[in-house]
Amino acid sequence: MAQTKRDVTKEHKYPLRWLGEQIFSEDVYRRVGGYLLCGLLFFALAWVLGYFILGEGAFKNTLLVDKIFGVKGVTDLGSGLANRTFTFFKWEFETAELVDTWGNTLLVTGKIFVHHLLIVLFFIFFLNRFKIGRFPLALFYFLLYSILTGFVVGTNSYAYPAQGFTRLGALVTFLRFGLWVWFSYTLLLASTANWTWLQSSSLLDSSWEKAGKFWCWPRLYGDDKEVFIFGLLFLLVSSFAEARLVVYYGQHFL
Template sequence: MKETKKENRVKNREGKQPLSWFSGLLFSEDVYKRIGGYLCCGLLIFLLSWAIAYFFMGEGVLKNTLLVDKVFGIKGSSNIGAWWKTRLGENFKIFKWEFKTEDLFNTWGNILLVTVKNFLHHAVIALIFIFFLNRFKIGQFPLGLFYYLLYTILTGIVVGTNSYSYPPQGFTVLGALVTFLRFGLWVWFSYGLLIASSANWTWLKTSSFRDNSWQKSGRFWSWPVLHADEKEVLVFGLLFLL
């Protein structure tokens, strides 16, 4: 009885320690607790990276990098409107409404093109650096989590040094932070959802960085079995990429 009380006291003390609490969230079997752990730790790391970059690094350090300019680029095309104009004429009608062909397709065609480019960029990143890396686990850490850590730090530097390709929004000093809160936050959040939902898709695992003996935990090409909650989180993560 005394030992049981002592064990309970030890567990209570551990539960009150911030590191133990964070660890319990990060490696929980509950996917929603994992999300909470990723987001709480991620926001702290982002704010720290942003503060260091903002106060100690030069402006535009990460401009013209794939992190900012994306794999497929971030610009539209000036030829979309002209291409459709040669096929539909100067103007065209939809029911009783008449539109200027070049103006309409230059606007909405480019919106669609840039949206598709952004989605494909994030889809490639998710496929390689999240779904593929999460097939490997070191200790309790799926490798995709290390990418999320690196991405969070680099994003903090991008925002802190105003390295975006387009002008900052709002108050100039904190304009890049406003841009991140409007657009980049959703991508960062979706990566967290995708990593949390696929954290147990392990193919090979080892106990630590110093342990070279990787053990198989399943077949590489087998479609992972997802719990209902993990399926929901995976779907929402993909939707946020749009």
């Protein structure tokens, strides 16, 4: 009991030390918590700067909001089923409209998911092969991504109208899909943080030591494997959530 009280007192007295213990913990769930806290702090600071200092829409038409493969859908996907309906229980649906809406939603979901997957492959999986001190390089990208996302939300730079058509309403848009992208990046980062190939003792140290083989696919065990799988699932769900917004606002026809 006394030891527990001392640990709690230490956490309150040295919050940064406690946060560092979470970030560099061997337990993947503690790493996730540490990354989330750090990312949230950077996001909040960037959002404040974006909202009060930067101009509205400052990051529109950039890869921070646009997608590598675009979000264009198929305009006549359900044209061959015009004037047809089907009944599901008591509800009647226009077949062409349903096929057009959900067909384009699935198509755009695939494009968005591949966009994020390419980012994950390079900026998380590849960068996690390098470590400076105790920091995997992908952690620096994650913090940068948190900052840039804060700027995007703070400046209302999404392609979709903000909730209530105000800059503050962009936070609601972020909660609808951006939060889950950010969370999936966190899970994938934490689960692969030990995929080190080369490591250096410090940023100024030019000598790198091998810690593993580059071409071997690192294996995941236990909790790391579970977190990795959940990260991919959240990435897919977030892609679907954004695709629903794309189709709802007709962005797939632009």
